[in-house]
Amino acid sequence: MKRLYLFSIRAFVGPFLITLVIAMFILIMQFFWVYIDDLMGKGLSVWIILELLFYVSASLIPLALPLSILLSSLMTFGNFAENNELTALKASGFSLIRIMRPLTVIVVFIALSTFYFYNYIIPVANLKWHSLIYDIQNTKLSNLITPGVYTSEIDGYTLKVHKDKSGQYTDITIHDHTDPKALKTVKAQKANIYRSENGNHLFFDLSHGTIFEETDLDNPEFPDGAVTPSSEHPDRISTFERATYRLNVTGISLKRSDEDIFQDKYEMLNVFQIGRATDSLKQRKSFISGQFVESIKGSFPTFHAKSAENSPKFREHDPMLVDNAKPCTPFEALTPIEKKALQQEVVTKLYQINENIRNHDNFIVSMDHENAQFWIEFHRKFALTYTILVLFFVGAPLGAVVRKGGFGAPVVIAALLFMVYFIVYSIGDNLADTYVVSPWLGMWMPGIFFTPLAILVGYLANNDRKVVFPKLPRVFFRTKA
Numbered sequence: 049m050k051r052l053y054l055f056s057i058r059a060f061v062g063p064f065l066i067t068l069v070i071a072m073f074i075l076i077m078q079f080f081w082v083y084i085d086d087l088m089g090k091g092l093s094v095w096i097i098l099e100l101l102f103y104v105s106a107s108l109i110p111l112a113l114p115l116s117i118l119l120s121s122l123m124t125f126g127n128f129a130e131n132n133e134l135t136a137l138k139a140s141g142f143s144l145i146r147i148m149r150p151l152t153v154i155v156v157f158i159a160l161s162t163f164y165f166y167n168y169i170i171p172v173a174n175l176k177w178h179s180l181i182y183d184i185q186n187t188k189l190s191n192l193i194t195p196g197v198y199t200s201e202i203d204g205y206t207l208k209v210h211k212d213k214s215g216q217y218t219d220i221t222i223h224d225h226t227d228p229k230a231l232k233t234v235k236a237q238k239a240n241i242y243r244s245e246n247g248n249h250l251f252f253d254l255s256h257g258t259i260f261e262e263t264d265l266d267n268p269e270f271p272d273g274a275v276t277p278s279s280e281h282p283d284r285i286s287t288f289e290r291a292t293y294r295l296n297v298t299g300i301s302l303k304r305s306d307e308d309i310f311q312d313k314y315e316m317l318n319v320f321q322i323g324r325a326t327d328s329l330k331q332r333k334s335f336i337s338g339q340f341v342e343s344i345k346g347s348f349p350t351f352h353a354k355s356a357e358n359s360p361k362f363r364e365h366d367p368m369l370v371d372n373a374k375p376c377t378p379f380e381a382l383t384p385i386e387k388k389a390l391q392q393e394v395v396t397k398l399y400q401i402n403e404n405i406r407n408h409d410n411f412i413v414s415m416d417h418e419n420a421q422f423w424i425e426f427h428r429k430f431a432l433t434y435t436i437l438v439l440f441f442v443g444a445p446l447g448a449v450v451r452k453g454g455f456g457a458p459v460v461i462a463a464l465l466f467m468v469y470f471i472v473y474s475i476g477d478n479l480a481d482t483y484v485v486s487p488w489l490g491m492w493m494p495g496i497f498f499t500p501l502a503i504l505v506g507y508l509a510n511n512d513r514k515v516v517f518p519k520l521p522r523v524f525f526r527t528k529a
Contacts, residue, residue: 052137053150059127061153064120071112072105078103083181096180103177107170110432113162113278114469117155117436118475119462124151125447126458144510148444159436167318175316202250207297209239216240218256219515231262234293252293259286311474314418314425326419333415341407344401397405420487424480427491434495440468441502445509472497 128134128147137147170389196212204226210219217239225230236257241250261284317325382390450457472494480490 051480052142052147056124056147056150057154060124060154064116067119068112068116071115071355072108072151075108075112076101076105090461092347092393100180100303100310101176103180106173109171110166110170114432114435114439118439118465118469119438119458121151121443122447122450122458122462123442123454126450126452127447127453129448133331138512144412144445144448144506149394151444152440155437155440159433161434163429163433166432171321175276178315180315200487202295207295218258220252222252222295233260233262234258235260250295250332252295254291255289257288257291258285258471259288260470261285263483287520304473314421317422317425319429320425322422328424329415329419333412333419337412340404344404390406416483418481420483423436423487424491427488430490431495434492435469437501438495438498439465442498442505444503445502448509449505469494469498 056201069520125134125148132145136149171430195209195217198206198208200206204224206223206225208219208221209217218233218237220236220239222234223232234254236252236254236255238255241255312324431440443462446461447458450461452458476485476490476493478490479485479493480487485493
């Protein structure tokens with residue numbers, strides 16, 4: 049029995065690790081494809097890229113695991129059936145459930161470990177890579193040159209460029225005051241600007257320009273990019289048809305922001321923190337709604353008078369309000385001018401109240417959406433664990449039914465099933481996000497969808513039923529003799 053268990057585990061672990069690595073590689077490449085514009089040309093060090101890759105890889109594991117479990121179980125039992133090993137085991141008195149027992153234990157362990165990983169590790173990884181990609185996107189090097197505006201972002205330089213309709217840089221002015229005792233001003237008609245591979249330098253490919261050099265400056269000043277030298281004329285003037293000017297931008301490096309600004313997002317919380325966050329959000333919503341109702345009542349003195357008249361306790365605690373409350377004058381007793389003024393006042397106040405109600409309603413909707421996001425993330429952590437188990441009980445019996453191993457038919461079948469899983473998962477996520485279904489139903493929808501399929505395939509495999517695919521009719525073409 050131990051040999052059978054070890055044999056099954058060895059046959060499962062190899063394909064599982066291979067498919068997990070392949071799935072992770074594909075998902076990481078997809079991530080780089082999305083953020084390639086934010087990562088290129090920023091002068092990022094190798095360690096920053098590796099740190100980002102490490103955190104992103106951790107957050108992508110829950111997406112890669114279902115595919116790996118499905119494909120590896122399909123391949124394992126497909127190989128068993130194709131090599132008649134499954135038939136021999138059944139002939140020896142082993143049922144399919146008993147043959148699957150060691151792998152079931154392994155998959156249950158993987159599922160529980162995934163929940164722990166998703167609940168405690170991935171929130172930290174999401175916090176790290178979200179804050180890091182935010183810092184990369186806001187690196188000053190990407191917004192270094194603004195056409196038509198003097199910029200002093202680069203230490204030691206003040207520059208200004210323009211752009212024509214074709215996107216070509218024109219009318220370039222570069223004030224180089226890296227040397228405190230000298231000033232160099234470069235003017236050119238056209239330029240192409242490039243970044244070095246490591247992002248530490250900017251290269252200006254200049255055409256048709258002039259270089260003005262001032263030396264022996266006592267206290268040069270550069271207000272708003274303007275040059276105020278001590279002498280009236282430059283010491284040296286030279287012209288060029290084409291030249292390359294290099295600016296050192298090593299001082300413009302990645303600045304790490306405080307991670308606390310991202311910590312309250314639903315992706316960065318575990319299930320216990322989500323529970324506390326939803327309770328706090330519920331109390332906040334109740335408090336804000338109560339305050340809003342009181343503010344609406346407070347805008348009408350009638351509410352205060354009626355409250356004082358109808359509430360003895362109110363009269364006891366705040367007698368001044370009753371004493372100061374003026375008796376209401378009937379509308380018919382007012383003069384026409386007073387009636388018109390009062391009507392205008394009421395209309396204006398009603399407009400203000402309606403606007404406040406709309407703003408309050410939008411705020412409540414945003415709070416409801418935030419609450420839904422918390423509960424979606426809460427159920428996502430549990431639903432993933434169940435989905436991993438269900439996909440295993442779909443893949444293993446299906447491999448026994450199909451009786452094909454290797455990377456051929458199992459890869460095609462697993463890809464189709466995973467595509468269905470991803471579609472159902474996306475539909476459930478979108479329906480829950482748009483309040484069409486509750487968060488728990490949206491997140492548990494893939495598991496609910498695949499549970500009947502797992503039962504059906506398990507029944508067919510356990511009773512040695514074969515899935516017969518319909519054959520396509522042959523079409524014969526006659527050729528003329």
